[in-house]
Amino acid sequence: MSTLEKTIADDAGNLSAEDRAFLGADVYRSHAAPAAAFRPETIEDLKRIVRSAAAEGLAIHVRGGGVSYTDAHLPKSERSVVIDTSALDRIVELNERDMTVTVEPGISWRALDAALEKHGLKVPFVGTFSGLAASVGGTVSQNANGHGSNANGISAESVVAIDVITPDGTMIRTGTSGSGEVEGRFRNYGPDLAGLFIGDSGALGVKTAITLKLLRRRPHSATASFAFPDFASLHACMSEVAATKVEEKSFGLDLKLSQGQIAKQDAGTVLSVARGVWKSSPNAVVAARSLIGLAKAGRRVLASAPYAAHYICDGFTPLEAKAKLATVRAIGLKHGREIANSVPTVVRAMPFQPLHNMLGPNGERWVPLHGLFPHSQVAAFEAEFAQYVANKEADMQRHKAFVGAMFSSIGSGTFLFEPALYWQDELMPYHERMMEPDYLASLPRYPANPEGAALIETMRTDMIAMMDRHGAAHFQIGKLYPYAKGRDAGAIGLLKAIKAELDPKNLMNPGALGI
Ligand SMILES: Cc1cc2nc3c(=O)[nH]c(=O)nc-3n(C[C@H](O)[C@H](O)[C@H](O)COP(=O)(O)OP(=O)(O)OC[C@H]3O[C@@H](n4cnc5c(N)ncnc54)[C@H](O)[C@@H]3O)c2cc1C
Incomplete structure (x- = not known):
């Protein structure tokens, strides 16, 4: 055998x-x-x-x-x-004294957050929008932006230590983790070896445990939304707010996404959100006001703005949250006008929503892509992107496809531009299994549309090449983004040597990172 x-x-x-x-x-x-x-x-x-x-x-x-x-x-x-x-979804150790939590790789961000909430704690990077399913191991292996990122950085910045097994069975433990009697909880002891495995797309080994930082939760929040007449005003606002770092989470949407994905809430989600808003509001009066606001404002306001940005500020007291929001508002009003805050209120109340956005608002297939740009490159990229989409308009109409975009600030210097491509097509067995049957039953179904799918693949490839020309970096490199192309030769040489040492037969996720 x-x-x-x-x-x-x-x-x-x-x-x-x-x-x-x-x-x-x-x-x-x-x-x-x-x-x-x-x-x-x-x-x-x-x-x-x-x-x-x-x-x-x-x-x-x-x-x-x-x-x-x-x-x-x-x-x-x-x-x-x-x-x-x-099934590897346990919390191995919750250390409130040293403010770290060690988890098995398969735990979802939502499960982790729910467990930490009972202790008044959170991970600085709270999790992705997909945190109902996305795991800590998968996210740390490919880097992500998410809840808490504006205040506390991307997923990588919450990591303290990683345990990894290589194909030959060698175990590697990073930072001050080791074989001594006292378990260390410090990442930067010598070279950053945890960093080596962060964002490796699973090419360097299998993560068996991850230790993350902890923070006390800020239970109070204040939210605001702003509308902008054009992309330049949205970008100006988002980059200026990002430099203050007062917001817990923020994101921008173009009109297509405002009208579709985010604004569309089915009855079940709205009910859960209502419960969430009630729970996260300091008292019933505030909760009632939020819910009335949600019902009144909803899609009408969103549908009128070419671009919108949504802000969530957290505080240990209502005053702290409001003071932070005042900073955001002063900047928001310089570049745009304030609109109803229904979207960030929903997101704050229910950060880990059902994965309905895996499909378009009317059951279309969905695939996003993204680029991380220095602010100085954003205007030039956006102009080329807008022109490209305009040139494809007739093709998209013919093949029942459309494009929207979402935006985030990453730290004070980087801007995340995330186009989302939609097209009418039949679903994969994957969707049938990942999404709730009741929700799927409420959506229209479409026949196979190979021409539409081919158009989307062409557009995705063209957009990645366009991002590359403007110096974009990427999370989720996987086997898609051209990471190895154009990088410093010394750096890629070192990475290939490390790969050869850890995985000489190239068995770990071959093709990942393009090395
Ligand atoms: C509706 C929706 C919303 C999303 N929202 C966001 C968002 O807000 N922000 C964002 O950045 N992304 C988002 N994403 C993209 C995606 O969910 C995230 O990138 C998420 O982090 C993926 O986690 P996962 O556990 O599913 O990883 P997987 O897809 O399972 O794996 C990702 C990579 O990690 C590797 N890997 C997984 N586990 C290990 C391990 N133990 N050891 C070594 N390698 C491993 C895999 O081999 C693979 O290369 C979203 C996706 C959807 C569908």
Whole structure:
């Protein structure tokens, strides 16, 4: 019996063919179903599967929540194993004295946040919009912007230490973690080896534990929204507010997204949001006022603004939250006009909403992409982007497709430009399994639309090349973004040498990072 067959037997079996096909897909597509797929329930099982698969010479692809769209964990050949970490979702240690939490890689951001809330704590990077499914391991492996990012940085900046297993079974523990009796909780002890595995797209090893920083929760919040006549005013406002770092979370939307994705809430979501608003409001009067505001303002206000930006400020007291918002408002009113704050109120009350945005407002297929630009490049990129979309308008109408865009500030110097592409097409089995049946039943269905899908793929490729010309960086590099192209030769040489040392047979997520 081969090592892998023995592992399969020991682990009560390889998952079914249907499961394997599902685990070999992401939000956008699939290439090949893996020969084997496992859902280990203990870290020891995870390590054993990694060692056995490597001994068999099979490619190893680790899946967290599976909610990315850059071929990140996708096998390209059948000679591969997918390891689904969703059952590795425990909190290993909550250390309130040293303000750290250590988790297994498969825990979702929402599950972690719900557990920490009971202690009045949070991770500085609270999680992605997709945090209902997205895992800590998957997110740390590819970097992300999310709740808390404006105040506290991207996912990488919340990491203290990482435990990794390499294909030959070597365990690596970073920072002050080690074999001594006192477990250290400090990342920057010598070279930043945690940083090596952050954003590695799973190409350098399998994360078995992640230690994150903790903060006390700020229970009070204040929100505001602003409308802008054009993109330049939105960008001016967002970059100026970002330099103050007073906001917990902010994001901008163009008209297409304001009217569609974000403004559309089905009855179930609205009810949950109402409950959330009630819970997060300091008293019933404020809650009632928020809910009335939501009902009145809703889509009408949003539908009228070419661009809108939404702000959430948190405080230990209502005064602190309001004072921070006053700074935002002074800047917002310089560049735009204030509108009803329904969107940020909903987002603050319910940061981890159902994954309905995996499809368009009318059940269209969806694939986003993004670029991280220095502020100095944003205007030139946006002009080229707008012209490109205008040139494609007739094609998009013919093939029932459209484009929207979302925007965020990353720290004070970087701007995230995130186009979202939609087209009418049939759903993949992936969507049927990831989304609530009741919600899917409420949406129109479309026949297969290969011409529409081809148009979207062309536009996605063109937009990535356009981003590249303007010096964009990317989160979620996966197997999509041209990370290795144009990087410093010394840096890429070093990375390739590290890959060869940790994974000499190139078994860890081959193709990831393009190295
Ligand atoms: C509706 C929706 C909203 C979204 N919102 C946001 C958002 O607000 N911000 C944002 O940045 N992104 C967002 N995304 C994109 C995506 O959800 C995030 O990138 C998220 O972090 C992916 O996490 P995951 O657990 O699903 O990772 P996966 O897709 O499962 O994996 C991502 C990568 O990590 C690797 N990996 C996973 N676990 C491990 C491990 N234990 N060891 C080594 N490698 C591992 C995988 O091999 C893969 O390369 C959104 C997606 C959707 C569908």
